[in-house]
Amino acid sequence: xxxxxxxxxxxxFGKVEPELNEPMFHAExxxxxxxMVRAMGAAGAFNIDTSRFYREMLPPHVYLSSSYYxxxxxxxxxxxxxxxxxxxxxxxxxxxxEAAKPLxxxxxxLDDVExxxxxxxxxxxxxxxxxxxxxxxxxxxxxxxxTHTRLPRYVRGHVGxxxxxxxxxxxxDSAATESGENPQxxxxxxxxxxxxxxxxxxxxxxxxxxxxxxxxxxx
Amino acid sequence: xTGHDHDHHDHDHxxxxxxxxxxxxxxxxxxxxxxxxxxxxxxxxxAYETKIGPHNGAxxxxxxxxxxxxxxxLLDDATKAVSTLGHVSRVGDHLVAVENTPQRHxxxxxxxxxxxxxxxxxxxxxxxxxxxxxxxxVKDPRGVLADFGVSLPxxxxxxxxxxxxxxxFLVLPMRPEGTEGWSEQQLAExxxxxxxxxxxxxxxxxx
Numbered sequence: 097x098x099x100x101x102x103x104x105x106x107x108x109f110g111k112v113e114p115e116l117n118e119p120m121f122h123a124e125x126x127x128x129x130x131x132m133v134r135a136m137g138a139a140g141a142f143n144i145d146t147s148r149f150y151r152e153m154l155p156p157h158v159y160l161s162s163s164y165y166x167x168x169x170x171x172x173x174x175x176x177x178x179x180x181x182x183x184x185x186x187x188x189x190x191x192x193x194e195a196a197k198p199l200x201x202x203x204x205x206l207d208d209v210e211x212x213x214x215x216x217x218x219x220x221x222x223x224x225x226x227x228x229x230x231x232x233x234x235x236x237x238x239x240x241x242x243t244h245t246r247l248p249r250y251v252r253g254h255v256g257x258x259x260x261x262x263x264x265x266x267x268x269d270s271a272a273t274e275s276g277e278n279p280q281x282x283x284x285x286x287x288x289x290x291x292x293x294x295x296x297x298x299x300x301x302x303x304x305x306x307x308x309x310x311x312x313x314x315x
Numbered sequence: 316x317t318g319h320d321h322d323h324h325d326h327d328h329x330x331x332x333x334x335x336x337x338x339x340x341x342x343x344x345x346x347x348x349x350x351x352x353x354x355x356x357x358x359x360x361x362a363y364e365t366k367i368g369p370h371n372g373a374x375x376x377x378x379x380x381x382x383x384x385x386x387x388x389l390l391d392d393a394t395k396a397v398s399t400l401g402h403v404s405r406v407g408d409h410l411v412a413v414e415n416t417p418q419r420h421x422x423x424x425x426x427x428x429x430x431x432x433x434x435x436x437x438x439x440x441x442x443x444x445x446x447x448x449x450x451x452x453v454k455d456p457r458g459v460l461a462d463f464g465v466s467l468p469x470x471x472x473x474x475x476x477x478x479x480x481x482x483x484f485l486v487l488p489m490r491p492e493g494t495e496g497w498s499e500q501q502l503a504e505x506x507x508x509x510x511x512x513x514x515x516x517x518x519x520x521x522x
């Protein structure tokens with residue numbers, strides 16, 4: 097979706113402001129939100145792409161004015177309500193009223209923690225041969241899916257070169273809407289700065305994205 | 316946490332913010348419905364606080380600086396190379412290490428959200444997840460580097476890696492001069508988090 101989360105190339109957000117000796121969390125609730133998202137995801141309430149999609153669907157003014165973990169909280173609430181795991185009234189009241197909906201992997205328990213600290217695997221068997229190989233020139237499609245996509249706006253319609261082949265992986269555009277993993281080939285595609293930003297671009301800059309095959313056509 | 320633009324003379328920490336109340340409410344509901352064990356949430360937080368962090372990445376970088384064969388295997392297949400190190404084995408399948416050279420500087424961003432190599436660097440800092448970095452890193456990386464007080468020679472190529480899939484990128488910075496004969500442990504002390512994102516350099520000996 098063409099949301100405000102898709103920030104590459106936007107102007108006006110000001111300087112980057114690193115914080116010296118930044119703590120891991122700025123408040124205890126941030127840690128609780130992180131833990132709830134990880135736990136409910138691991139219990140099977142949603143996949144990582146769906147959780148990203150729900151944060152993207154926050155109204156633009158909310159997205160831009162909320163801290164990172166506040167966005168995680170709001171996205172988690174919306175997601176759990178939409179999928180029927182909690183009712184809006186329960187969240188508002190702070191107590192369970194309705195019966196629980198069974199979770200795919202069951203309740204998240206202490207002995208599940210070790211499992212989630214190992215990163216997930218996204219590689220899948222290839223349903224078809226790869227269309228592209230390193231060195232190929234490709235153009236990113238001029239597409240504007242209304243749902244989740246990992247093709248940023250700033251590269252759409254531009255020509256780049258395939259640099260790496262990462263094999264076949266879960267396709268976020270499908271997974272986010274719970275339409276299946278629909279594995280697709282994934283490539284690193286590199287663009288010259290001028291291709292993306294025009295003749296005034298810094299000539300020393302190159303930018304790459306990781307692009308799924310459905311985002312690309314031969315150029 | 317600092318700006319006090321209200322007139323509370325005595326800041327009362329028992330007064331919970333709207334966000335804190337909402338977080339407690341949600342956790343209570345999830346617990347009462349039997350979806351999560353709160354002790355398991357505590358354990359997740361503890362694991363993030365103790366097991367991951369930039370020290371993992373620093374060990375990998377220091378080993379690459381010390382051991383040419385490891386460095387080559389790291390650049391060929393970072394997932395495989397890192398999995399040979401017993402102490403950092405949580406990296407998953409999709410790690411890529413990219414090498415800084417005098418000709419080329421690498422910088423990592425996630426313009427769409429906040430993708431970051433947690434297992435190597437810990438949880439990302441706020442600036443990495445915030446709009447100024449995400450918007451400008453791909454268009455004006457030299458300007459962003461200037462915000463960090465970093466400048467590169469005019470003709471150095473800058474390669475920005477936008478983490479748009481599950482691939483995670485670790486920058487292998489250049490080994491500082493004056494570190495001949497240093498142990499891996501000594502070298503690891505010089506490796507900063509930002510040097511592995513590409514927004515900084517390693518510390519220099521004696522600095």
